[in-house]
Amino acid sequence: MIEMLPYIICACIWIGIIFAWLIPVIRRRIFYEIYVACGLGIYISLIVLGWVWKTMDIRLLLYIGYSIISIGIIFVVFSVRSLKHKGEPKSGWEHTTEIVDTSIFRVVRHPLYLGGAIAIIGIMLVIQSIPSTILGLVAFFCFWMASKKEDEFNIKKFGESYKEYMKKVPLWDFLKGLKPSRRG
Numbered sequence: 001m002i003e004m005l006p007y008i009i010c011a012c013i014w015i016g017i018i019f020a021w022l023i024p025v026i027r028r029r030i031f032y033e034i035y036v037a038c039g040l041g042i043y044i045s046l047i048v049l050g051w052v053w054k055t056m057d058i059r060l061l062l063y064i065g066y067s068i069i070s071i072g073i074i075f076v077v078f079s080v081r082s083l084k085h086k087g088e089p090k091s092g093w094e095h096t097t098e099i100v101d102t103s104i105f106r107v108v109r110h111p112l113y114l115g116g117a118i119a120i121i122g123i124m125l126v127i128q129s130i131p132s133t134i135l136g137l138v139a140f141f142c143f144w145m146a147s148k149k150e151d152e153f154n155i156k157k158f159g160e161s162y163k164e165y166m167k168k169v170p171l172w173d174f175l176k177g178l179k180p181s182r183r184g
């Protein structure tokens with residue numbers, strides 16, 4: 001029974017995601033949130049199933065993976081903080097009423113999803129198994145699609161000002177976003 005516990009936990013997580021998140025956003029046709037929910041569900045599932053699926057133990061990959069996870073977490077923390085303080089949300093922290101184009105949002109348009117994708121790469125390196133790599137790639141794709149679909153959503157929400165923001169700030173290419181000539 002104990003070896004089934006991680007799978008039971010994952011089933012509970014997915015039931016919660018489906019009923020509390022996916023069904024409401026599908027009804028409202030907020031497509032980027034569908035990708036976010038799936039990416040986050042896979043992310044959490046990989047953390048839970050990591051102990052079960054771990055097949056290799058290459059220490060160097062483990063340390064690199066934890067370092068990459070830390071970088072991803074930094075992106076997520078700075079994103080949430082900026083959205084909360086500069087986006088003038090009307091409810092929660094993510095329902096912004098202003099385009100956030102400062103802090104990390106001056107470097108990339110979707111640092112929250114980029115952070116999740118970076119952390120997924122780290123998790124794949126930590127777990128070191130074929131199933132985790134396959135699911136990790138699916139989660140990475142989900143975060144990428146969430147970014148693309150949220151751009152469409154934000155164009156409808158903010159109009160031309162968001163299109164101008166898109167011209168100035170890259171989607172995920174933070175190296176391009178850090179170039180002094182582009183930021184000046």
